[in-house]
Amino acid sequence: MTGPxxxxxxxxxxxxxxxxxxMISRGCKLDPKLISALIERWRLETHTFYLPCGECTITLEDVHLQLGLLVDGDAVTGSVHSADWGAVCYELLGAIPDNINGGRIEMGWLRDTFPEPDDNxxxxxxxxxxxxxxxxxxxGYMMPDLSRNLVHLRWLLKLVDFRAAGxxxxxxxxxxTLYREMCRATRWNKAKIGGCLSLLQSWARWNHSASYARLLTCLEDIWLLLEQRSEAQFQWIPYEDPTIRVVIPDEYLQNPxxxxxKVPLVNFAIVEMHQSDRVLRQFGFQQPIPVAPEVLDDHHEIDLRQLHTDWPRF
Structure with missing residues (x-):
């Protein structure tokens, strides 16, 4: 975003x-080397990173406390079929873009078409x-795709009423979305990945905070760093740090x-497991031997091309 x-x-x-x-979705410079090193250690069977200190991952806690987004409520899902996306744009935005590609529009059009309102x-x-x-x-920030310049209008359908959207x-x-993108990058192309990479990067730096006293410029240095981190050095519960805790609004700590x-995470056609039982040390608990992970191979093949699927019932 260009400004607050x-x-x-x-x-x-x-x-x-x-x-x-x-308020925070600006000024984050991504580190491709760090992201690539993390993807090398991502296991799509468990949705965790395999490090010498043990399994760890990005969790609902990280999303909630860092981004301030709701994690307990109604799933974002529903039909993605619309006979006329132009009519949807006109009804909810008051304008229709020249190009609508499979329900997606250019974010540049949004910036150019909607000037900042004033008191008048x-x-x-x-x-x-x-x-x-x-x-x-x-x-552009929460769930960017590989294009980094297109956004699907299915999200607009959830913004008819702001109170309901909340x-x-x-x-x-x-x-x-981030889990799905990391799984795809692991399976097919590590150089192409969408999703909220700033969350992935901030998670890594918070849990490896002591390691970033110096700038790492070499991918091999990052790999070596990840391999050498012991369990004692890994910051399992960074949000207990008083300097971090003090900047987290109290409202985000009401329902820990x-x-x-351990729940399935749903995003229209995406279903990914939040296997928190494998990373209990990140919540201050003792970690027992994890059980076999949920098998979601079939779900990884599902995408939005099945337009007429009733996703809530599916």
């Missing part, structure tokens, strides 16, 4: 649950701008039990 959200749309973003992520803007213009702004957050578990949606449940 305007105070004029703060109420809409808060109501929809996007205010905190809107009517309520409808502010609402339309807020929807366009959230679409940019989703497509009931959806956007945090679980972000994590399901929801952060380490």
């Amino acid at each position: 959200p305007l105070p004029l749309i703060e109420d809409y973003l808060r109501e929809a649950g996007f205010w905190h992520v809107a 803007s009517i309520e409808l213009e502010k609402i339309q701008y807020a929807r366009a702004y959230i679409l940019q957050i989703i497509g 009931e959806f578990i956007w945090g679980s949606t972000v994590l399901a 039990n929801a952060l380490h449940v």
